[in-house]
Amino acid sequence: MNGGSLFRPAISLLAGVIFGLGLAISGMIDPARVLGFLNVASGHWDPSLIFVLAGAVLVAIPGVFLQRHLSRPWLDERFHLPAKTRIDRPLLLGALLFGVGWGLAGFCPGPAIAALSTARPVVLLFVAATVLGMLAWDRLFAREGE
Template identity: 45%
Template sequence: MKRNIYQFGAALASGIVFGFGLSLSGMLNPVRVQAFLDVFGNWDPSLAFVLGAAVAIAYIGIQMMKQMRHPAFDHSFQVPTNRKIDAPLVIGSALFGLGWGIGGFCPGPAIATLSLGIPQTVVFVVAMLIGMTFYDRVWSRTP
């Protein structure tokens, strides 16, 4: 029970830091994300710096993980082992990219932007949840 409380606290703290970072960097604004994707128009490179910082921090975290025997709040690390590039991965990536480009949101920032009360965000999150439910109920159950 105590371990679950620590896991919840660690997840909550990580989410708060993530949301604060998104807000501080301006990535809660879908127009800014769309301006990054508009390479032939009014291109805004700020997202590249945010992505670069995220990659650097993730790299440091992975290097630290390699030095640890187990994580602080679990018995083992949950690291993906499948490295196969298949049709579902490519299709899912393309759909994610299309949704990101059209809506200007990806799931994390969309959830954080709900706190701002922007109506487009609510529509995006509802559509995202419908898509996730469809995948869970239909696509992932097909052999």
């Protein structure tokens, strides 16, 4: 075990806390606010989450450029990037299913996990359904060796 690996759990926890706080502060854990953003035709459209997206892009772009100039991450032996880069039918169907679920529930997995701190039954139900869906996918569709 290298010295950097001792810090990985702490760095992961810190990153998760910062991400969760950002989601909470931005209103992404409020399904009504998210649905207000997604429902452009309602006449009461809430464009404020565009700033959340813009902030995420502004943070991600320097990270992508930095990653391209590093031979490996600081706290790991290699970058864990997806091997599959082609846009295919399963990706499009998954994106469609994700979008429909987000539009119906007002949650996606990251904000839902951050919203667990509210202990609202709808959040607990959503996270439980998400976990069950992931387990079902692993049992029914995941290929061996992946």
